Amino acid sequence: MNYPTSNALATVILTAGLCILPNVLLAQSDQSSERKEYADKIRETYNFRFGKDKPSAPGNASVEGNDFIQPGAFPKATYCAHCHEQAYSQWRQALHSNSFRTPFYRMSVNILPRTAGIEFTRHCDSCHNPIGVLGGAMTQNSKVNREFDEDGLTCTTCHSIQQVKSTEGNGGFVMGVPAVMVDENGKRIPGEVPYEEILKYPKRHSQAVMKDLYRTPEFCAACHKANLPNQLNDYKFIRAFSAFDEWQNSKFSKRNPLTFYSADFTSCQKCHMMRVPALAPPQEYGAKQGTFASHRWLAGNTAVPFYYGFDEQLQKTVEFLQSGMYLNVDLFAIKKRGTDEMIAPLGSTPFQLAPSDTVQTMVVIQNKNIGHSLIPEVRDLYEAWVEFTVKDGEGTEIYHSGFLKPDGTIDERAHSFTNRPVNVDGDFVDNHKVWTIHSVAYDNTVQAGRSVLVRYEFRIPSNAKGALTITARVNYRHLRQSYLNNVLGEDHPAYPVVPIVSRSRVLKLGNNPASAPDPQDNPDWMRWNNLGIAYLDQLQYSDAIDAFSHVVQLRPDYADGYTNIGLTNISWEKYGSARASLEKALTLSPDNARALYYLALVERREGKCDAEIADLQKVVAQYPQSRDARRELGISYYQQHKPAEAMQQFEALQAIDPDDITAHYNLAILYSRMGLKEKAAEQSALFATKKVDPGAPTYSLDFLRRHPEISTESVPWHLHTDFAADLTAKQKQH
């Protein structure tokens, strides 16, 4: 092969540079004047309802230059498809490309222009249609051609983002003027460039369209975190959802010392943009060593691919949900009525059953490896629920909870992972009219790494023969049936119900000896541990301690088992009892941040302030991004009259979570004492709008009074049974 001489190479570079440079300057200048002309025109009629300096409010989207940008500045996805055909075809079927146009989104967002005004849609469209928002299209009598709607989040929306403002969400990104190349000085060349140029200078292309930021969870936080600001609801700040915060509090972030289990650092992209093989043809220039990051963003949405007929996306979504990696269902124990004995763990413990026995089954559902809650984000629109069946040897159904009714709706007494936001009238906020939410009457989920205990009671028929099969499964439907009915009318086809995970056990009438565990089952110590976590979250402290005690019996080397006993005692306000277990944990695992954190809380109660601060400092040193440790250390310093140190901790906390109430409250006081009046006023105002409205629970109570089925579900400890009379008695007793 002949290589060019250095002189020849220099000539080529110089020639190329001379050719490109004028074009670059021309492109920049053209773009700049075109943008100014466009923005001037938009400004003439734009509704600046939320302030001249906040054209995207109530959303947070912004673009460099702080002015409207013409939609034509965004190269279309078909332009990118020339070299990224596989990524393009994945994107076309993915949620991001359909972020605006789907009926499921339009149904909700269309209500705003029909009622409050189109300008309010900027809150939603900052993420769902950023080209529309930044192009100034979301205004009355818009003069903007909306052809871009069908591409939703196109390639050059995400790949033009230059920074995220904070982790406040609501589209909290700053976009650059879209560019697919930089010049030799690293300056972005706006708009499309000939493909030959990109192929000639692939690094300059990468420099323009790829940033390390894109691989971080903070990047996703720009839109996978949302709040309802008072500009939108004319009420107050309300947290809408935050998959990012949930991830940050999970074991996958490595930022939280308080998780029950640990894991390697795993970003959002690692799960939702798994690398997939690049198939040739077609050519996929984004591939490295034969793979590239999937642009399907597989998650839970089956409705969009079902509606559009994107069969491949639908199939892969179902496979993703059913991969078995994320949830674990454990048919953990039974209790026979009339005895207090818990037969547990099932499989490891022999027991007897007889006809006419009334049996309570305890099902533990563990959010094993989801980096956020089940289901994340808008639980008013999605449906996940537990289906539990008991069948006799002939397959006859003895008990069934969580069934689908003929009209497609779920048994209202099912254990569901949904929520019920309510308005000022205590009515369920249907159609995702989030701007009317004043309270949340019910919100059930399983946070990352945690477990829930679901109890079912049934009676074995007196004439039952053979063995009973009990099955618990977690089903998922995107979207709630009644919402689908609202969107499409009641004559729509049935939308997919995906069983995510399922576990069955056979209960014989007579003797049930211990049996070998199923490969998918957790080891017994972990089964007890998950039960303990579930009890703890259901405020059943005594039972939780009992469960965790089984853990340390089975795993005396497991420091976290002792810490779990300690933290349960703290929750139970038995600080004295907590100390011994925490010290045991620290004996097994010196400097264990989790144990140190809880020990510091005990020390605070004991008045051992120096020890408390020293322990929290150790936690912060190990986990500088721990919200809890920063918060508690800030409080410790504050109580010890160390305002500068306290301020430092609360500011650090605010950098991790800009919405932390404790930080707002304490900083308002601390700044005020330091004479920083403006900053104090700002923090004070933020505290005032973000703190819980003490009147809000009234709206929830109104709803719960009218919905006894949800009222029952909202009690942390509740039983699912067909014995209505018994249930009423138990509720009264409770």
Add this chain to the structure above:
Amino acid sequence: MRTWEPIVLAVLLFSPALCRAQQSCLWLNAATAGGVLGGPVNSTVLRTGANLSNPRTPNAKSGAGPTSANPTKAAAYGVNAVDDSECLFVRQPGSSFGELRIEVRTMSEPRKDFPAYAARCGDHATALQAIGNEAAVCSLNDKPGQFSEQVVGRVRDRAFIVRLSVNNPSLSQSSVREKTRQTAEQVAGSLF
């Protein structure tokens, strides 16, 4: 003057059920229509709704309707059919002929009423996926030298008809069909 224009004029002047409103088209803005037709357009909106004295009754509390699937429910909102209208976008004089017509009607009994709308495409319609609840496209080509494509579809109890007619040698029949499909998607999106 085209043959249909006197008829439209007569209808506008004499029909009590129709009125001409100086309003924007609710289903598509003129800029988007201009994009479809390839240049600036003149637009006309004919409102045909029942409650014209209160054309945009806000359904602020429920947020639902007037596009309810259930006519009884829609009636409860008191706004059923108020948005029914017909929008006509025509390329401005001096350019090649292009016309985009959008019609939206509320059906009291969608199952019974929609077939009559669907019949506007006859037997040669091709079903379209993911445009409203259901939709089909067909070629009309009723005038020489002109491509004319029509989508007839439904969102719950609202029927919509989108007809695009162009006389532009640079456009093929299939590209006109694609533009019509895209426009129909925009219209259906507004109806949800």
